[in-house]
Amino acid sequence: MKTQKEITISGVGGQGMILCGTLIAEAAAVHEHKRATLSSEYGVETRGTFAKSDVIVSDEEIFFPDVTEPDLVVCLHPAAYARYAGKIGDALLLYNSDEVTPDESAAGPQKGLAITHMAKELGNPQTANILTMGAIAALTQVVTPEGAKEAIRKFFKGKSDKVIALNEKAFDLGYEKGIELREER
Amino acid sequence: MGEFRFMQGNEAMTEGAIAAGARFYAGYPITPSSEVAETSSIRLPQVGGLYVQMEDEIGSMAALIGASASGKKAYTATSGPGLSLMAENLGVAVMGEIPCVLIDVQRSGPSTGLATKPAQGDVLQARWGTHGDHSIIVLSPSSVQDCFDLMVTAFNYSEQYRTPVIFLSDEIIGHLREQVILRSPEELEIVERNEPTCDPKEYRPYDHSVGLAPLSHFGSPYVFKVNGSMHDEWGRPCARPDNADRIIRHLSEKIEAHAEEIAITRKYNMDDAEIVLICYGGAARSALSAMKKAREKGIKAGVLQLVTLWPVPEKDLLAAMQTAKAVVVPELNLGQYIGEVAKRNARNIPVRGVNRIDGQPIFPAQILEAIEEEAAK
Numbered sequence: 009m010k011t012q013k014e015i016t017i018s019g020v021g022g023q024g025m026i027l028c029g030t031l032i033a034e035a036a037a038v039h040e041h042k043r044a045t046l047s048s049e050y051g052v053e054t055r056g057t058f059a060k061s062d063v064i065v066s067d068e069e070i071f072f073p074d075v076t077e078p079d080l081v082v083c084l085h086p087a088a089y090a091r092y093a094g095k096i097g098d099a100l101l102l103y104n105s106d107e108v109t110p111d112e113s114a115a116g117p118q119k120g121l122a123i124t125h126m127a128k129e130l131g132n133p134q135t136a137n138i139l140t141m142g143a144i145a146a147l148t149q150v151v152t153p154e155g156a157k158e159a160i161r162k163f164f165k166g167k168s169d170k171v172i173a174l175n176e177k178a179f180d181l182g183y184e185k186g187i188e189l190r191e192e193r
Numbered sequence: 194m195g196e197f198r199f200m201q202g203n204e205a206m207t208e209g210a211i212a213a214g215a216r217f218y219a220g221y222p223i224t225p226s227s228e229v230a231e232t233s234s235i236r237l238p239q240v241g242g243l244y245v246q247m248e249d250e251i252g253s254m255a256a257l258i259g260a261s262a263s264g265k266k267a268y269t270a271t272s273g274p275g276l277s278l279m280a281e282n283l284g285v286a287v288m289g290e291i292p293c294v295l296i297d298v299q300r301s302g303p304s305t306g307l308a309t310k311p312a313q314g315d316v317l318q319a320r321w322g323t324h325g326d327h328s329i330i331v332l333s334p335s336s337v338q339d340c341f342d343l344m345v346t347a348f349n350y351s352e353q354y355r356t357p358v359i360f361l362s363d364e365i366i367g368h369l370r371e372q373v374i375l376r377s378p379e380e381l382e383i384v385e386r387n388e389p390t391c392d393p394k395e396y397r398p399y400d401h402s403v404g405l406a407p408l409s410h411f412g413s414p415y416v417f418k419v420n421g422s423m424h425d426e427w428g429r430p431c432a433r434p435d436n437a438d439r440i441i442r443h444l445s446e447k448i449e450a451h452a453e454e455i456a457i458t459r460k461y462n463m464d465d466a467e468i469v470l471i472c473y474g475g476a477a478r479s480a481l482s483a484m485k486k487a488r489e490k491g492i493k494a495g496v497l498q499l500v501t502l503w504p505v506p507e508k509d510l511l512a513a514m515q516t517a518k519a520v521v522v523p524e525l526n527l528g529q530y531i532g533e534v535a536k537r538n539a540r541n542i543p544v545r546g547v548n549r550i551d552g553q554p555i556f557p558a559q560i561l562e563a564i565e566e567e568a569a570k
Binding site for chain 1: 197198199224307308309310365368369370371372478479481482485554556557558
């Protein structure tokens with residue numbers, strides 16, 4: 009049985025994908041006592057060009073830290089979608105349906121989630137990456153919601169209770185939607 | 194024991210430096226090393242240290258020499274373009290035998306290159322970047338744990354051998370986040386500076402006739418000079434041919450004669466290895482993955498990872514060349530260390546590089562392909 013799970017979170021710079029991946033990997037390592045790595049790729053521009061983070065969670069030592077056999081690829085932007093759609097075998101592609109118009113003819117399973125819309129509804133579009141984190145946790149089960157939220161609280165330590173509560177809420181919503189998608193599969 | 198953390202390689206370097214006793218940082222931030230500057234600017238003041246953001250890398254290296262000569266363990270972090278600028282004053286540190294640690298988180302070059310993408314293009318620059326005959330110690334980490342542990346080693350070597358040490362990381366390891374144990378002080382062996390105890394009037398900071406001369410610090414009763422020009426045992430200008438000969442030989446021999454003590458290597462499945470991967474830094478992670486896949490296919494592949502790049506770990510390298518059927522050297526450059534491997538190929542076995550210079554990491558599949566081809570021969 010494959011004991012390693014590989015996740016790519018892609019989009020364009022500024023969407024918070026590296027933080028999203030970091031918190032998942034950190035939660036897996038610190039709270040679930042698994043091996044985890046986070047590697048990233050980004051351009052020289054602060055915002056607007058392709059960027060991704062690769063999360064690997066395993067029961068064994070991880071050597072090469074980039075995703076080569078993905079279980080899940082998240083695409084938050086058309087530039088990222090174009091790169092992965094139809095090219096990731098049986099892995100699930102999760103796209104942000106507010107940004108990406110899916111190519112229905114692309115091979116492999118894909119699911120949309122209105123991430124931007126939901127984050128705005130929660131009161132802050134910046135929570136989109138934490139919402140995505142919730143969906144990833146639900147779809148891959150690499151971290152428990154408790155462990156993930158512990159990592160979120162640690163990251164936002166020093167911020168107001170309101171900010172922390174909002175991000176926890178974003179995670180929960182993403183997790184709930186992720187579970188729904190999982191059941192649909 | 195120690196503290197379990199999940200952190201980035203660059204952050205772990207800062208923690209390792211502080212654990213080693215470093216209390217001075219001077220630098221000019223540059224991708225992909227900037228997090229070393231960032232975290233040092235936060236952490237050093239917390240432990241009574243000093244962080245200085247300099248006007249450029251030339252000044253940074255000068256400040257490092259001054260701080261170290263004043264008795265502080267000092268470090269900086271840069272990438273290839275900054276290492277080029279530091280090269281001039283690096284020579285001053287070599288000549289003055291001033292301990293310090295330079296972190297180079299390599300990115301794609303030449304020049305500005307691909308600023309955010311990984312490379313291992315500075316391997317020979319680290320060895321020969323500053324002019325003139327000299328030796329230098331270069332260490333190459335391949336994990337976040339290495340970033341912590343080997344920083345301590347880097348400072349220890351630098352004090353023990355009175356030399357600058359280059360900590361040659363790369364973007365893969367610098368930006369990689371994974372688990373690390375920040376070891377507690379009682380777990381660490383720390384080399385402190387060998388300060389003189391003789392009569393201050395008798396102190397000769399460059400008299401290495403009986404082992405490496407102790408090094409004092411500015412402000413102590415032991416007056417000494419740091420001189421980039423040829424100097425005598427006291428540090429006074431001296432252009433005598435025999436003296437120049439003595440100094441240049443000493444600068445090499447004080448390191449090369451201890452190459453085996455400085456050598457750090459790691460061997461994986463080397464006992465029966467027919468195809469040996471010789472690797473370092475970020476590319477070692479690709480090599481280990483490829484080795485695992487090759488073993489699953491029944492190919493006897495092994496890995497010799499060089500953690501010390503310079504001086505060359507002769508013994509282990511020669512041993513690998515003695516037993517291997519073929520050697521594969523994966524590097525994120527067009528083949529820089531492979532030259533050292535080829536020089537030691539007395540049996541004339543196949544030695545081939547797997548090289549990548551497009552800003553992407555070497556994928557294990559590329560190395561596996563080379564292994565399979567060599568195994569099939």
